[in-house]
Amino acid sequence: MAATEQVASRPSPAQDLADPPLALGEQRHSAGLMRVNHTGEVCAQALYLGQALVARDPQLKRFLEDAAAEERDHLAWCAARLEELDSRTSILNPAWFAGSILIAITAAAISDAVSLGFVEETEHQVCAHLDGHLNELSEHDVRSRAIVAVMRADEAEHANNAKLNGAQALPRSIKRLMSLQARVMTTLAYWL
Ligand SMILES: [Fe+2]
Ligand SMILES: [Fe+2]
Secondary structure, eight states: OOTTSOOOSSOOTTTTSOOOOOOHHHHHHHHHHHHHHHHHHHHHHHHHHHHHHHOOSHHHHHHHHHHHHHHHHHHHHHHHHHHHTTOOOOTTHHHHHHHHHHHHHHHHHHOHHHHHHHHHHHHHHHHHHHHHHHHHSOTTOHHHHHHHHHHHHHHHHHHHHHHHTTOOOOOHHHHHHHHHHHHHHHHHHHHO
16 A cells, blocks of 8 residues: 555544535635645654654654654545545655655654654644644534544644653754745645
8 A cells, every 4th residue: 555545543533523615615625725735744754753763762663663653644634535525635745745745754864853853743733734724724624623632632642752852953944845845745735
C-alpha cells in the first residue's frame, strides 16, 4: 500500500456523528480544507518515515514510529471525509511526499536534535494551521470538525514529545522558510 493511502488503527472521531446536509458553498470549502489537511498528512508520513530511517537513537526511533502511526490515522480519516464530501485528494501529493522525505532525511542527517527540532516546529505550525481550520469550517460540518479537533490534540502532543526528547530550537530563518513552504502547499492543495 502506498504511504499516501493508509488504513486507520483508531476509529474516525466522526464515526458516531450525524452528517447534516451542507450548503454547496460549505461543502466545497470543507472539501478544500480537508484536502489541505490530507496533503499535510501525506507530508507527515514522509517526515516521520524519513526521520525514522536515519534516526540513531532507539528511543527516538520509537517516538517517531509511534507518531507516524497516529499520522496514518489522520491520513485515513481525512481521505474518508473527502470521499463523504464527494471530493478527492490532491493530485500533487506524490510531489509533496518526495519533497518532504528529502527534507526529513536532510534534517535527520545533521543530528537527532535538529531532526526533533524540525518535528517540533512543524507540529507547532500544523497546530496553528488547524486552529485556523476550526475557525473556518462550518459549524454544520460536525464530522470534519471532530476529525480536525482530534488531529490538533495529537499534533500538540507530537510537538511536546519532540521537545521532551531533546529537540533543538531551529533558527528563525529556517522557521520562516518552513512557514513559507507550508503556505505554498496549503494554497495549492486547496484547489488542486
Ligand atoms: Fe497529523
Ligand atoms: Fe503530528
